[in-house]
Amino acid sequence: MDLTNIFIIAMTIVAIVTAVSEVLKKTFNINARYMPITSVVVGILVSMTFTQLTEYNLYIMAVAGAVAGLTASGTFDLLKAAKKEGEL
Incomplete structure (x- = not known):
């Protein structure tokens, strides 16, 4: 298995992770830090939940x-910075 497959799996999970993280942030009032x-x-x-649907191990x-989570948080920070720059 090469690293490309891990990144492909991570990119498919990013949207779900972003949505769930935003719901948790709004529901439980989690600090941005x-x-x-x-x-x-x-x-x-989320990825461990989808393990049964793939041929890859846990x-x-x-x-x-973890890659999907880091990508989702980076995307969130990037959008926040772009929004702040647009307000100036």
């Missing part, structure tokens, strides 16, 4: 979930 940790945990949990899916 803890959102990257929340996104990584949500990414790992470790590979957990790594893909």
Whole structure:
């Protein structure tokens, strides 16, 4: 297995991780400084849920979930910075 497959799996999970992280942030009033940790945990949990649908083992899916969580939190920060720059 090469790294490309992990990234492909991670990119398919990013939208779900972003949505779930935003719901958790609004519901439980999570501070923005803890959102990257929340996104990584949500990414790992979502990917581990999808392990049964793939041929990959739990470790590979957990790594893909961590990558998806980091990507989701980076996307959130990028959109926040772009929004702030547009207001100036």
